Amino acid sequence: xxxxxxxxxxxxxxxxxxxxxxxxxxxxxxxxxxxxxxxxxxxxxxxxxxxxxxxxxxxxxxxxxxxxxxxxxxxxxxxxxxxxxxxxxxxxxxxxxxxxxxxxxxxxxxxxxxxxxxxxxxxxxxxxxxxxxxxxxxxxxxxxxxxxxxxxxxxxxxxxxxxxxxxxxxxxxxxxxxxxxxxxxxxxxxxxxxxxxxxxxxxxxxxxxxxxxxxxxxxxxxxxxxxxxxxxxxxxxxxxxxxxxxxxxxxxxxxxxxxxxxxxxxxxxxxxxxxxxxxxxxxxxxxxxxxxxxxxxxxxxxxxxxxxxxxxxxxxxxxxxxxxxxxxxxxxxxxxxxxxxxxxxxxxxxxxxxxxxxxxxxxxxxxxxxxxxxxxxxxxxxxxxxxxxxxxxxxxxxxxxxxxxxxxxxxxxxxxxxxxxxxxxx
Numbered sequence: 001x002x003x004x005x006x007x008x009x010x011x012x013x014x015x016x017x018x019x020x021x022x023x024x025x026x027x028x029x030x031x032x033x034x035x036x037x038x039x040x041x042x043x044x045x046x047x048x049x050x051x052x053x054x055x056x057x058x059x060x061x062x063x064x065x066x067x068x069x070x071x072x073x074x075x076x077x078x079x080x081x082x083x084x085x086x087x088x089x090x091x092x093x094x095x096x097x098x099x100x101x102x103x104x105x106x107x108x109x110x111x112x113x114x115x116x117x118x119x120x121x122x123x124x125x126x127x128x129x130x131x132x133x134x135x136x137x138x139x140x141x142x143x144x145x146x147x148x149x150x151x152x153x154x155x156x157x158x159x160x161x162x163x164x165x166x167x168x169x170x171x172x173x174x175x176x177x178x179x180x181x182x183x184x185x186x187x188x189x190x191x192x193x194x195x196x197x198x199x200x201x202x203x204x205x206x207x208x209x210x211x212x213x214x215x216x217x218x219x220x221x222x223x224x225x226x227x228x229x230x231x232x233x234x235x236x237x238x239x240x241x242x243x244x245x246x247x248x249x250x251x252x253x254x255x256x257x258x259x260x261x262x263x264x265x266x267x268x269x270x271x272x273x274x275x276x277x278x279x280x281x282x283x284x285x286x287x288x289x290x291x292x293x294x295x296x297x298x299x300x301x302x303x304x305x306x307x308x309x310x311x312x313x314x315x316x317x318x319x320x321x322x323x324x325x326x327x328x329x330x331x332x333x334x335x336x337x338x339x340x341x342x343x344x345x346x347x348x349x350x351x352x353x354x355x356x357x358x359x360x361x362x363x364x365x366x367x368x369x370x371x372x373x374x375x376x377x378x379x380x381x382x383x384x385x386x387x388x389x390x391x392x393x394x395x396x397x398x399x400x401x402x403x404x405x406x407x408x409x410x411x412x413x414x415x416x417x418x419x420x421x422x423x424x425x426x
Contacts, residue, residue, distance in 0.1 A: 001091040002091055002178065002179070002180040002181075003074075003094065003178070003179050003233060004073075004094070004178050004179075005096055005176065005178075006168075006173030007174055007177070008097055008168050009024055009099055010025070010132050011099060011132070012025045012026070013028060014026075014027055014050070015027070015029075015030055015050065016028065019167060021168060028050070028134055032163075033048050033134075037136065037138070040152055042151075042152035043138055043156065044141045045139040046156070048136060050135070051116075052118065053119075053129060053131070054118065055118045056119055056377045056378035057117075057118040057379045057381060058115060059115070059135055059380075059382055060114065060116070060381075060384060060387065060390075061105060061106075061113035061114065061115075061390060062104070062114040062115065062116050062245065063104040063154070063242070064157045064239050064252075065103050065104075065133075065251065065253075066158060067096065067100070067102075067252045067256065068097040068100050068101075069096050069168075070094065070165035070167075071093075071094050072093050072094065072095050072169055073092035074092015074093060075087050078235050079238055080215050080216070081213070081215040082158055083158050083162050084162075090229075090232075091230065093176075094234055095169065095171065096173075097164065097168050099131060100131065101252055102157050102160050103116065104136050104156060105135060105136065105138070106139055107138070108389075108390075109146060109150045109242055110146065110242030111390055112209075112245065112390065113390055114390065114410055115387070115406065115412065117129060120374065121372060121373070121374065125372070125411045125413075125422065126413045126414060126421075127420055127421060127422075128412060134164065136160060137381065140152055146209060147209070154239075158251070161251075181229060184275070184302070187272065190268075191268055194271055195306055196272050196274050196303060196305045196306075197263065197271045197272060197304065197308070198273075198306075199263060199275075199310075200299070200307055200324060200328070201257070201277070201278050202281050202320060203237070203280050204219075204248065204312040205280040205282065207220060207283065209240075209241060209242040210241045211240040212239060212240060212280075214227075214237055214278065218240075220280050222278075222280060223291070223294050225278060227277070229276045232254055232257060232276070235254075237278070238254065239253075244368065244410075245390070245391070245392070245412045245413070246368045246408050246415040247312065247313060247417050249312055249417075249420075250412070250413070253418060258420050271306075274304075275298075275304070277298050279292075279320075281313065281320045282320070283316065288319060288323055293327065296328045296330070306334040307328055307336070309321065309335055309337050310418045311337070311339045314340065314368070315353050316353070318339070318353040319353070321354070322358075334361070335358065335361065336361045337359055337361065337363065338362075340364060340365035340416075341365075341366065342368050342409075344369050345371050363419070363424065364424055365416050365424065366415040366423030366425070369407050369408070369409065371405060371406070374404045375403055387404050387410070390410050392406045
């Protein structure tokens with residue numbers, strides 16, 4: 001598959017009567033967006049706000065972040081199986097409003113939702129303090145079940161991102177980046193002699209609002225499978241989960257997975273990026289055994305030399321991570337793991353809930369238990385009423401002067417387990 005990503009840089013976002021992109025500015029028609037969102041009978045009201053880098057703004061509780069894109073050539077549409085019909089994507093051309101993002105907030109869906117500060121010390125830990133954000137404050141209908149609430153909020157973000165992405169359809173990108181994955185046999189022949197490397201991405205799929213969707217299918221219902229990396233860039237995987245904000249992969253991160261981009265950058269030079277495998281993170285031991293067995297079997301089938309494995313979440317999924325590591329290593333394949341740590345506020349606790357001697361090459365995204373003090377902001381988009389109950393918060397963590405103490409766990413993207421952040425260790 002060959003995919004071209006055409007980037008239209010966005011340096012500012014403003015309200016206007018007519019939605020458009022002009023001179024690097026994304027002009028947003030708030031009423032048009034409201035009308036689109038309120039077509040869903042599960043949403044009783046929606047407000048649209050803008051948040052720009054450097055502003056004294058806090059967005060909370062954050063559910064998802066989505067990058068506006070549009071499919072301009074090739075089969076399928078954006079977010080197949082959800083917003084568009086099920087059709088294999090990952091080829092042709094997609095235009096990207098690079099620098100823009102749609103953020104969903106409002107009444108809390110699940111306690112593991114996050115904070116984005118657009119300035120101050122908190123902004124240094126989240127990549128979404130650098131984006132021009134169109135924020136949806138969503139209020140569900142009274143009595144809506146948590147599961148229905150999650151679906152309504154998720155779909156609102158995807159629909160608005162798709163709507164804004166359409167503004168880029170007829171624009172000329174400033175730059176175009178090309179990514180190509182050859183058929184396996186052709187790939188092995190062309191890059192003969194280079195180490196055969198694959199990326200195993202573990203998808204959060206524990207239920208209880210801990211879900212990820214692949215072509216619209218709940219990932220806990222799939223068996224590990226091979227997927228073309230360009231399909232992921234084209235919206236084949238979306239977030240539907242409310243796991244801890246610091247290390248969940250919002251849809252934006254799936255669209256821009258840095259492991260995929262970095263492997264493509266080295267493909268054909270010092271390694272052969274010959275496959276991407278997706279697997280799930282289950283609750284029960286039998287399901288963990290099944291998925292890790294299949295993942296290792298696929299790696300052996302591809303005769304790989306090395307595998308990068310990334311986790312999503314922590315605790316229970318640490319066992320999936322270590323099972324994948326051990327079983328792939330037993331096939332004679334080298335592994336590198338990407339995770340984060342829950343090492344206690346002083347860093348002295350056991351970082352992971354499970355371990356194996358095979359895990360001898362591990363990259364960390366940081367310690368999610370590290371405490372940070374967030375200053376009072378001039379404006380809050382959403383509400384701070386939940387900052388004491390979201391994961392990473394605690395009772396009476398908001399002081400009389402308006403400052404808030406939280407663990408990094410509460411900051412969206414702070415300890416990204418695919419490296420879409422700023423923390424690591426040497």
